[in-house]
Amino acid sequence: NAGVMQNPRHLVRRRGQEARLRCSPVKGHSHVYWYRQLPEEGLKFMVYLQKENIIDESGMPKERFSAEFPKEGPSILRIQQVVRGDSAAYFCASSRDRVPQPQHFGDGTRLSIL
């Protein structure tokens, strides 16, 4: 299966720890998007990256959150000093070209904060 791969699928952290979420896009896709989904809600856009560049981070909280998509390797969403409110499902999507091309989604990382 050459789809979007996210790991880990489930991540448990204590308040104050760091969370690192990884996303490997579909082979050949250079556009990556991160979304957050709270229970019973739709997806909320966080950040859009294209190899080594952040194109749009208008949905990212100003503090504690960062994202990167290096030339080699997966895209990383990093949350520092996690708080209970960070508990959510985080989805990564990729596309070959920029939107409005359809996005291919991973199965998500469920982050739980104790």
Place this chain on the structure above:
Amino acid sequence: AQSVTQLDSHVSVSEGTPVLLRCNYSSSYSPSLFWYVQHPNKGLQLLLKYTSAATLVKGINGFEAEFKKSETSFHLTKPSAHMSDAAEYFCVVSLNTGGFKTIFGAGTRLFVKA
């Protein structure tokens, strides 16, 4: 301002009966429209897309949607529901503004009764 409204948070149908999931959008620009389906603990899967070609769009698994500009609607239909259709459905708008803007509806949970 751009927005997407899914008019029903829950829809319940009997197996073999038609499905109608309603979506209205608001956009100052020419939008591209998508429907995605999400099964429990999974990522989103593209059902169909409208990108200014034919207004009646056919997707996977027997779903189709009609773009009605005068009504700013993009309702999803299926003639006969199957038990496997039970899932969450998201209407999505991507705006062709040159920048990145993808907006998700809040979702409609489809229940299918035997």
